[in-house]
Structure formats: C-alpha cells, structure tokens
Amino acid sequence: MEFRIAELRVTPASRRLLGPSDEVTISPRAMAVLVRLARAGT
Amino acid sequence: MVSREVLLDEVWSSVIVTDESLTQAISELRRAVEVAGGDRDLVVTVPKSGYRLRTCAIEEIEGAQVYLDQEEVLPIDAYCALLDAQNALIHGGPQAAKIAFELASEAIGRAPDSGVANACCAIMLAHAVLYSAAGTFRLRTAIHLAQRAVCLSPQSSIAHAALGFSLGAQDGGVAAMQALARSMALGDETGEGHYLASRVAFVSGDHRNAATLALRCAELVPDPSRPLFLAARATRFFDTAKSCAIAARCVRTLNERFADHPDEPRSQYTLGPALALAGDFEAAWRHLSKPRSDQSICLIHDFFGFALLNENARALDALESALDDGYRHGQWLLSEPSVTELRANQRFQNLTAAIAA
Numbered sequence: 001m002e003f004r005i006a007e008l009r010v011t012p013a014s015r016r017l018l019g020p021s022d023e024v025t026i027s028p029r030a031m032a033v034l035v036r037l038a039r040a041g042t
Numbered sequence: 043m044v045s046r047e048v049l050l051d052e053v054w055s056s057v058i059v060t061d062e063s064l065t066q067a068i069s070e071l072r073r074a075v076e077v078a079g080g081d082r083d084l085v086v087t088v089p090k091s092g093y094r095l096r097t098c099a100i101e102e103i104e105g106a107q108v109y110l111d112q113e114e115v116l117p118i119d120a121y122c123a124l125l126d127a128q129n130a131l132i133h134g135g136p137q138a139a140k141i142a143f144e145l146a147s148e149a150i151g152r153a154p155d156s157g158v159a160n161a162c163c164a165i166m167l168a169h170a171v172l173y174s175a176a177g178t179f180r181l182r183t184a185i186h187l188a189q190r191a192v193c194l195s196p197q198s199s200i201a202h203a204a205l206g207f208s209l210g211a212q213d214g215g216v217a218a219m220q221a222l223a224r225s226m227a228l229g230d231e232t233g234e235g236h237y238l239a240s241r242v243a244f245v246s247g248d249h250r251n252a253a254t255l256a257l258r259c260a261e262l263v264p265d266p267s268r269p270l271f272l273a274a275r276a277t278r279f280f281d282t283a284k285s286c287a288i289a290a291r292c293v294r295t296l297n298e299r300f301a302d303h304p305d306e307p308r309s310q311y312t313l314g315p316a317l318a319l320a321g322d323f324e325a326a327w328r329h330l331s332k333p334r335s336d337q338s339i340c341l342i343h344d345f346f347g348f349a350l351l352n353e354n355a356r357a358l359d360a361l362e363s364a365l366d367d368g369y370r371h372g373q374w375l376l377s378e379p380s381v382t383e384l385r386a387n388q389r390f391q392n393l394t395a396a397i398a399a
Binding site: 040 | 043048052053054063067068070071074085093094095118122125
C-alpha cells in the first residue's frame with residue numbers, strides 16, 4: 001500500500017535545526033531524506 | 043553517513059528513479075534550510091559515498107510534525123514508522139506483512155488518534171491474516187481498526203479503503219464494496235482504494251469491474267506492476283488477447299524494477315506467473331524453476347504460474363507448501379483464472395478443503 005502526504009511543515013521544535021522561519025515547507029521525499037540522515041546520526 | 047543507494051532504495055522504494063532525484067531532494071533541503079535562516083551546510087556530502095548531517099539532529103527532527111492530507115497531523119516518528127511499514131510491504135520478503143503490521147502498530151502507539159495510522163495498520167493486519175494464518179479473530183481486529191480510522195478521519199480515502207479491504211477479506215460482501223466506493227469517491231489519489239476494490243471485485247467474480255479498477259489504479263500509482271498483474275488475471279476471464287497484452291506490459295514494468303531492485307522479492311515472485319499470462323511459457327518456466335523462497339506469498343504465486351503452464355503436480359506442491367506456511371486466502375485461490383483446469387483434481391479439492399477448515 002502507499003499513502004501520500006500533502007506537505008511537511010517545520011514546527012517550533014525543529015527550528016533550531018532548520019532555521020527560525022515559520023514559512024518553510026519541504027516536500028515529503030526531501031523530508032524523508034532528512035529523517036533518514038538524522039536517524040543515522042552524524 | 044548514509045549511502046546514496048540506501049537513500050534511493052528507502053525513500054523512493056515504490057518508484058523507479060535516477061540519482062538525479064536524490065540530488066534534487068538534497069538541493070531542496072539545503073535551499074529550505076537557507077530560506078528558514080538555518081545552516082545551509084547542515085547536509086554534508088561525503089564524496090563518492092553519500093550524505094550525513096553536520097550536527098546531531100535527531101531530537102529536533104523528532105519534534106517535527108507531518109501534515110497529511112485532510113489536515114491530519116502526525117509526529118515525525120509515527121510518519122517514519124508508516125514509511126517503513128509501506129516499504130516492507132512493497133518489497134515483500136520473509137514475514138513482510140507481519141513486519142509491516144508491527145511497524146504500523148508502532149505508528150499507532152505514537153499517534154493513537156491518527157486515522158491514517160489506524161487505516162494502514164488495518165490493511166497490514168488483513169494482509170498478515172491472509173498470508174500467514176494469523177487467525178480470523180485478528181481479521182476482526184483489522185475491521186475494528188479500520189472502523190476506528192473512519193471515525194477519526196471520515197473524509198480520508200485510505201480509511202474507507204482499509205474498511206473495505208478488511209470487510210472484503212472477511213466475506214467479500216456488499217458492505218466492503220460500499221466502503222471502497224466511498225474511498226474512491228473521496229479522491230483516492232494514492233490509487234489504494236482502486237486496487238483494494240479491484241481485489242474485492244475479483245474475489246466476488248465481478249472480473250470486468252475488477253479489471254477496470256485495476257487498470258485505473260495502474261494510472262495512479264508510481265509502480266503499476268502490481269495492479270497490471272491483477273488486471274491481466276481479471277481480464278483473462280473474458281478477453282484472453284487483452285489479458286496477454288496487459289501481462290506483457292506488467293512484465294516490462296517488472297523488468298524495469300529489476301534494474302534498480304534486482305533482489306526485490308515481490309518482483310521476483312510476480313514475474314513467473316506474469317510471463318505465463320503473457321504467453322511466454324518458456325521464460326516463465328525458466329523463472330519458476332529457479333530456487334524459490336518458502337514464504338506463502340511467493341509459493342502461492344509459484345502455484346499460479348505452474349498452473350498456467352499446466353504443470354499441475356508442481357503447482358499443487360507449491361500450493362501445499364503455501365498452506366503449510368499459513369496461506370489462508372481461500373476465496374482468492376478459487377477465483378484465480380489459473381485454477382479452472384484444476385477444479386476436478388482430487389488433490390486440489392483436498393487442499394482447498396483444508397483452507398476452509
């Protein structure tokens with residue numbers, strides 16, 4: 001099965017990482033890449 | 043560090059893509075971070091290998107939320123669990139449905155009031171029941187999860203699709219098709235409602251409707267091999283030439299997938315019967331004769347393939363092994379175009395009776 005996502009928005013908790021703006025939206029694929037990298041650590 | 047190959051495989055598992063897709067996603071990510079006033083160098087390129095994050099960012103990422111269609115919000119970790127569940131089911135392999143169900147359950151644990159998480163869990167559990175003898179009581183659990191998904195997200199296409207599929211796995215009744223019709227009416231952008239409706243129509247003997255729904259699904263999903271395989275089987279009941287043409291298209295799609303996912307179990311076990319449906323019996327025989335997995339979902343496809351080649355003894359061996367591994371989708375089995383010649387076979391009758399028992 002597959003589900004699709006409208007968009008991902010940055011919330012206050014992630015601003016330290018991604019920047020202070022409220023306006024940022026990232027496509028689901030880009031967000032999935034970010035999540036995968038974050039899970040792997042530095 | 044995560045390699046480019048791993049990122050492409052995990053993030054684009056259901057789609058055939060080039061390296062360029064990953065490069066674009068990385069660029070988009072860096073641009074978004076820069077626009078937000080963050081550190082553009084957050085994502086570090088590891089030459090000739092992959093990417094890593096410059097700072098340890100797990101806690102911040104886990105604080106993020108995902109906005110789904112219908113304004114539903116998921117914590118990022120629940121979203122990741124659903125992505126992993128989806129990947130497990132798409133690629134197949136040992137215990138795929140069970141693993142997918144466990145991951146979807148994890149998503150519910152993190153987001154109990156998410157309609158999408160409950161719907162995904164219901165679908166995964168229904169798959170697990172049908173392919174690993176998880177027991178009919180668990181099918182009732184799947185229906186319960188799907189009903190809860192509909193209550194939580196009444197405008198969600200996937201929630202109604204889950205309800206229709208779970209009810210269809212139970213008895214294929216009118217209520218199942220009503221729920222699936224609702225799913226499609228709500229927009230079904232993922233194609234899942236169409237695919238599951240096609241499965242329920244197929245099992246109930248409405249082959250023309252099953253074929254139409256599966257072909258529509260093939261237009262909606264990134265990887266059309268799964269609905270094309272279903273459409274070819276449904277069409278075989280009323281138009282053999284068209285069924286061959288659809289199966290040939292399915293084979294082409296599967297061969298394209300092999301280029302990127304050479305060991306993907308689902309493509310491996312679909313190819314044999316798809317080749318047989320396309321009329322390429324020699325290639326089908328070669329593929330089906332290779333060493334096989336002992337998982338029920340693989341074995342049942344071997345059964346379909348050998349039956350289409352009129353290799354009844356080998357077909358029934360595969361069916362018996364599938365039953366031993368927990369295959370319990372009796373309604374589906376009797377609906378297959380490949381079993382027409384086997385209905386009078388005593389061993390086949392004994393095996394199907396064992397499923398009913």
